[in-house]
Amino acid sequence: MYFCFEKTLSMSDATKTILEVPRYATNLPEENKEVVVVKDQTGRKWVFEVAIKNDEKQKRLQGQWSGFTKAHGLMKGVIVKFYFNPIQNLYSVEFEGQLLSGWRITSRTGSFEKKLSEEDFTGTLDIPLTASYSLDENNQPIMVVWDQTGKYWEFQTTIGGGDGNKRLLEREKWLEFANHNQLEVGETLKLRYFPTRNSYSAEYEGHNRIPTLQLYH
Known part of the structure; x- marks a missing residue:
């Protein structure tokens, strides 16, 4: 299991349709529009799409991100942590906070x-x-x-x-x-x-x- 990134959610992250990924993030796809499958703490799987701004190389997660935040009641200040399992080609996410x-x-x-x-x-x-x-x-x-x-x-x-x-x-x-x-x-x-x-x-x-x-x- 490899660490990808950790982020404290901003108001935009928690209420909009995208998650702005920190620039230091690792083990994420390098191609725009590539799909990743993420398993949450309940075992449910979510499909996110990696969006990359060509001019800045800034990565975002979109797709089911909005549904994910609503389903878990995530809000500003919650810490999310993403990991990658290369054997299963599957990501997992943990979160903690209010x-x-x-x-x-x-x-x-x-x-x-x-x-x-x-x-x-x-x-x-x-x-x-x-x-x-x-x-x-x-x-x-x-x-x-x-x-x-x-x-x-x-x-x-x-x-x-x-x-x-x-x-x-x-x-x-x-x-x-x-x-x-x-x-x-x-x-x-x-x-x-x-x-x-x-x-x-x-x-x-x-x-x-x-x-x-x-x-x-």
Whole structure:
């Protein structure tokens, strides 16, 4: 796996149809209009096109870039990192930072965290579309979570949000989960994905909460 480049997204990168690639980037095609396939942190593949300004040799990624940013709720300040696997002729991308949904991506392995607000308890909890690892191959909207008591939860989810970049948890089940785990406004909920189990583990942090041993399933 070879490193290509890292960039902190500008407002233009996050809201327009192209990503301006840093000039130091390596392991990218040198021909204009060449197509590259990029795998994101959920395993979904995206098709980008490399555009090169002949006068400046400045490279850009376009094609599905706009759909990519919307699907993951990327915004200004998010860090994206691109890598290239020459054996598979496949690129991969990681990102970390604050998402539009209020969640924060904390690692390459699909870990998310959010400080819970009053709105999360009066309505339902929304999660980024990126947190769709536990959907099956038929895209069934089920999210599987193990909490710190060892209880297993299955959440029905729906797509929502003004621009369709959120996945909403089933309200009654979410409130049952929050009550069972005694979640409060101001606490931080962390979700960590385990691909071997195709499910998440949940942990919580707050000023009044006694740390508990995380259960991995």
